[in-house]
Amino acid sequence: MKILYHHRTRGRHVEGVHIRGIVHALRALGHEVSVLSFPGADPEHESTTQGASKRSQIAAAITRLPGVLFECLELAYNVVTLFRVGAAIRKQQPQLIYERYSLFLFATVWLARRRGIPLVLEINDSALVERVRPLRLKGLARRIEGWCLRHCTGLVFISSYFRDQAQTAYGRIAPSVISPNAVDLSRFDPSRFDAAALRAERGLAGRMVCGHIGVFAHWHGVDAFVEAIAARMDEAPQLALVFVGDGRTLPAVRALVAERGLSDRVLLPGRVAHDEIASWIACMDYAVLPNSNHYGSPMKLFELMGMGVAVVAPDYAPVAEVISDGATGWLFPRGEIAACVQRVLDLAAQPNEHRRVGDAARRYIQHERQWRNNAEQLLTLMPGGHAVMGGQSMLEGAH
Structure with missing residues (x-):
């Protein structure tokens, strides 16, 4: 089947990983997939040419525009989409259009309905939730979003919370599946790494290592976690922390670690390339997501x-849809940083628990959360797909 994948993101970082994961999985299933990206933002072919770099700089400058002006440009992008997606449809004659949904973008849904082509929207963002960038034209965004969610062929939500919010706000939306993120196990495979050598190289030999991967931003809670656990590190003398990533709160975390004299027990390597992340995870016994x-x-x-x-x-x-407490991970009450710290400290003395739960976590990912699973789920939303009924699919991949 010919599939056209359309997105309006910059195609970098997490969204780029997600786009590549879905596209490659669909191809592995035997489908012919072409990707139509925002100009200069192809996640499959990151160009280093001067022209591409300039387009990327222009895109970055646009994202820094004042709220209302930026949202007006998002709305105006529908004109560009009409021409670009329309041309791609004429040239490629796709049998399915898959779009990573963006606020204010309705042109693809309109074109697909006009041409009689099935269209599946993947919902990672919404006018219904609190966003990092405040939404100014919220009423207009919600009206457009409701129309799109009702008039596409199918919907892929990354969480049941998202779908519940959409159904409450917009009524009877298109059939849907719940499809959380996934991983490419050929790249994230512990057998590829000599963990002992990596630990020795990074000053972690003989330590019990708890790690984190992600952006240093207030809503991720890394700064609050490090501040809370720094005062209690003496309770677990074998514990070392490795927090990989960059962001606004990293300088404050670095300063705190230096001030408490913990630089030998708290590693902050900063941002690393996505290809290097697995080697850092290989050094960890267990991990923490503070928020x-x-x-x-x-x-x-x-x-x-x-x-x-x-x-x-x-x-x-x-x-909680992904982690079963005590089986594939450990849950603590959200917002309670003291409970998070206590669980991390308790686990520092339980290496057998790390191995037991870690092995179960990998088996769960192997069986249910590879990109192939996501690709198979979204295809059930095609006309004639499996067990699509009552506004949702029976194939939800729930854990």
């Missing part, structure tokens, strides 16, 4: 679990 949100499906969760590293995580619904 998340009500609707997100953290990519890092799947990459850690895929490497056989179980995670201490907050009990938000999307996380």
Whole structure:
């Protein structure tokens, strides 16, 4: 089957990983997939040419525009989409269009309906949730979003929370599946690494290592976690922390670690390339996710679990859909940083628990949360797909 994948993201970081995962999985299932990206933002072919770099700089500058002006440009992008997607349809004659949904973008849904082509929307963002960038034209965004969710062929939500919010706000939406993030196990495979050598190289030999991968931002809670556990590190003298990533709160965390004299026990390597993340996870015995949100499906969760590293995580619904407490990870009451710290300290003395739960986490990922699973789920939304009924699919991949 010919599939056109359309997105309006910058195609970098987490969204790029997700796009590549779905596209490659669909191809592995035997489908012919072409990707239509925002100009200069092809996640499959990151160009280093001067022209591509300039387009990327322009895109970055646009995202820094004042709220209303930025949202007006998002709305205007429908004109560009009409021409670009229309041309791709004429040239490629796709049998399915798969779109990573973006706010204010309705042109693809309109075109697909006009041409009689099935269209599946993947919902990672919404006008219904609190966003990092405040939404100014919220009423207009919700009206457009409701129309799109009712008039596409099918919907892929990353969490049941997202779908519940959409059904409450918009009524009877298109048939849907719940499809959290996933992982490429050929890249996140612990057998590829000499963990002992990596630990020795990074000053972690003989330590019990708890790690984290992600952006240093206030809503992820890394700064609050490090501040809370720094005062109690003496309770677990064998414990070392490795927090990989960069962001706004990293300088404050670095300063705190230096001030408390913990630089030999708290490693902060900063941002690393996605190809290097697995080698850092290979150094970890277990991991921690200090905070998340009500609707997100953290990519890092799947990459850690895929490497056989179980995670201490907050009990938000999307996380609890993936982690079974005490079986494939450990949950603590969301927002209670003291409970998170206590669980991390308790686990520092339980290496057998790490192995037992970590092995179960990897088996769960192997069976249910590879990109192939996501691709198979979205295809059930095609006309004639399996067991699609009552506004949702029976194939939800729930854990």
